[in-house]
Amino acid sequence: MKTAALLCILLVLFACTAKAPEFTETQKNEVQQTIEANMQKLMAAADSLDTSALEGFLSPGSDRNFFMAGVAYNKDELISSTKTEYENFMAQHLRITDHRIKIIDANNVIWTAAINAVSTDLTGYEEAMNFTDTWFWEKNGDTWQVSHFHESWE
Numbered sequence: 001m002k003t004a005a006l007l008c009i010l011l012v013l014f015a016c017t018a019k020a021p022e023f024t025e026t027q028k029n030e031v032q033q034t035i036e037a038n039m040q041k042l043m044a045a046a047d048s049l050d051t052s053a054l055e056g057f058l059s060p061g062s063d064r065n066f067f068m069a070g071v072a073y074n075k076d077e078l079i080s081s082t083k084t085e086y087e088n089f090m091a092q093h094l095r096i097t098d099h100r101i102k103i104i105d106a107n108n109v110i111w112t113a114a115i116n117a118v119s120t121d122l123t124g125y126e127e128a129m130n131f132t133d134t135w136f137w138e139k140n141g142d143t144w145q146v147s148h149f150h151e152s153w154e
Helices: 002-016 025-047 052-057 075-086
Strands: 065-068 071-073 089-105 108-121 126-140 143-153
Touching: 025 052, 025 089, 025 108, 025 126, 025 143, 052 075, 052 143, 065 075, 071 075, 075 089
Parallel strands: 065 143
Antiparallel strands: 065 071, 089 108, 108 126, 126 143
């Protein structure tokens, strides 16, 4: 009798538990398109030696970590370092050679890529390098921001 009562209580509890809303293929496609558009803005800004996209997309806070070549930065430090680097360039062009998007759920996405960069310094010297990027995007309200970034190169 006790077992039957326990089963009835569990059945009622499971029946009353709200089911998580389904994340549809249409919603997944919208998320993917949004992240792709955001990454295009970031790449276009980098090609223009402009940090405005970084300023708009990187999450603030001391608990946010952005890594480049093994060095950890917060948002302000990364933007400052990038601006200093850009001051030494006449031009830059980034070309994504391979990328993937992993949608974890409706609010979390990982974007990874292999990227080829060609930069020209102020003396006209041109240098090419390959690197990999990982961007962790989080949705807060209606806004997508990067809470973690990792870049490494050969």
